[in-house]
Amino acid sequence: MTRTAGELLEATTVRLAPDPGANPLLPLIASGTAGRGVLAALALEQRLVIAADLRSFRHLAGRSAVEEPTCAPFFEMLAEGEAVAAGRLGAFAEACGADGERTAAYEPLPGCQAYPSYVARLALGAAPADVVLALSANFASWGGYCATISRALRDHYGFTDEARAFFDFCAESAPELEERARAAVQAGLDTGRISEKRARTYGRLLQSYEAMFWTTPARP
Template identity: 45%
Template sequence: MVGPVDAVTLCGRVRDDLREVEQQIRDNRWLADLEAGALDRKALRGFAGEQLFVIPSDRRSFEALARRRPDEPAHGYLTGMAAGEGVALAALDTLAAAVGLTDTYEPTPGCQAYPSYVARLARDGSPAEVAGAFLVNLEAWGGACARMHAALTRGYGLGDAECAFFAHFSGPTGELERISLAVIDAGLAEGVEPAAIARAARLLQAYELQFWQSLPR
């Protein structure tokens, strides 16, 4: 990426570069089997159990970076992301109870690479890298959540209350995209390298794919 670039152009280029990985996320076998009704409650407990480690970790990561960055728009973006994870966690507790998850679940290493990388970004990276990574990842994760919501309410006997976790992540994203782009543009103006933002997005998308490929069945 040579020469000056703005957030919209940068994220467009990164999305183009990651189309193959995004398609692999869409085509993952676990989600396809869920939609076909071929997974049982054990698999659903696995998903909920993994997310009960992912969501609190991501929330702490956003909070930690927000404490270091009181400037706007970074601080508002990060505190908003942390608040969103809090909403998701409350909804996740309802899902976990509905599928019979106990408090003895042990996480899978491949699924936990994603939040581990987010924690590393929060420690070593910039708000622009975080915003770029999550913005590029938004379509893949939101689309997967929309598909899970449809599959679980249609074929697994769960209602909207039990599936609120998925509705939360597959809802309207216009305002999140607006502030994410503002954070990226601010970071670029501060000297954050476009290559660093692209790298963060590439790695986060790869770890998202690893999450789906590693889910217990």
């Protein structure tokens, strides 16, 4: 029996769920033992990720409008979300001491920038429906990470609501985005344009690159 989009999304998310130890930075922040310098690096790396992903999602939205129109609303909403996130990240960076001079002198960490580089690669040539499935599975753990970080920033670091707004925004549930993902995946299934195998490969690599993002700043 052919699976529905909802069933495929759920199965793929479960299959690609990250190992509990894949994010060594999270427990350090959650316990308040991560230094301010580590938080500053997180802010500066995330700023670069957002800028890159925003361009990738806009490109995917444009490609989808021509190749797979049902996927376009998903990527459009992702791009809109990245723009909002970018606006809220500044207060976090400022609270971490990542001022203009530090930002200008900062050298990005390769392990943190592998993820957006791969998203850009997918944006250039992957089938949009496959990317929807892969990204949806990858996003499943992101909100939980951000909720944990926001609580820790309040309880252990004394950050204001404004300084935590980026993480609060990313921790919010997104039922409309989930609905757009289901519509895109269902259209891909109906037209035979989606490949579970390809999407799982994309998702597995995305999870690996995200693990690198969190592991790199946690290194001594």
